[in-house]
Amino acid sequence: MNPRAPINPRTLLTWLGLLFGAAGLVLQFILSMQLAFANGRDFPGFLGHFLAFYTILTNAIVVLIYLSEVLPTSRLALFRQPVMRGLTAASIALVALYVYFVLRHLNVLGGLLLLADTILHYICPALYLLWWLGAQPHGSLRWANLSVMLLPTL
Structure with missing residues (x-):
C-alpha cells in the first residue's frame, strides 16, 4: 500500500460520517440522561423521551447506513438499499x-450541549448529503420512489 496514495472521498466521508454521527449520538445521550435524572425522570421514561426525537432517530439511521458500508453483514442489508x-x-x-429555520432561536445552548446540537443538526446532515450526492451511486432510484422516501417525515 502506498502511504501517499490519495484517500477515496467515499471512504473518507463514510468514516467521518460514522465517527461524527456516533460521537454526536453518544454525547447527546449522556447529556440528556444527566438532565433527565437531575429532573427526577427514570431510565425508561428518559429512553422513551430521547428516542421520540426525529433528529435522534434520523441520525441513528445515518450511522447504521455508514455501518452497512463498513461491515458487510446481512443484518445491515436494509441500510444498503x-x-x-x-x-x-x-x-x-x-x-x-x-432546525436552522424554525428551532435555532428557541434555545440558547452552550458548552457540550451546543457541540452535540451542532454535530447532530448541521455536521451530520452535511456529511451525509455530501456522501449521498457526491460519493454514492443511487442505484435504481426513480421519481416514483419519492413518495415512499418522504413518508417517514410526513
Missing part, C-alpha cells in the same frame, strides 16, 4: 432545514 438511503437523505435534510 437505494430507497432507504434516499429516504434518509430527505429526512436528514429536513432535520437540518427545520
Whole structure:
C-alpha cells in the first residue's frame, strides 16, 4: 500500500460520517440522561423521551447506513438499499432545514450541549448529503420512489 496514495472521498466521508454521527449520538445521550435524572425522570421514561426525537432517530439511521458500508453483514442489508438511503437523505435534510429555520432561536445552548446540537443538526446532515450526492451511486432510484422516501417525515 502506498502511504501517499490519495484517500477515496467515499471512504473518507463514510468514516467521518460514522465517527461524527456516533460521537454526536453518544454525547447527546449522556447529556440528556444527566438532565433527565437531575429532573427526577427514570431510565425508561428518559429512553422513551430521547428516542421520540426525529433528529435522534434520523441520525441513528445515518450511522447504521455508514455501518452497512463498513461491515458487510446481512443484518445491515436494509441500510444498503437505494430507497432507504434516499429516504434518509430527505429526512436528514429536513432535520437540518427545520432546525436552522424554525428551532435555532428557541434555545440558547452552550458548552457540550451546543457541540452535540451542532454535530447532530448541521455536521451530520452535511456529511451525509455530501456522501449521498457526491460519493454514492443511487442505484435504481426513480421519481416514483419519492413518495415512499418522504413518508417517514410526513
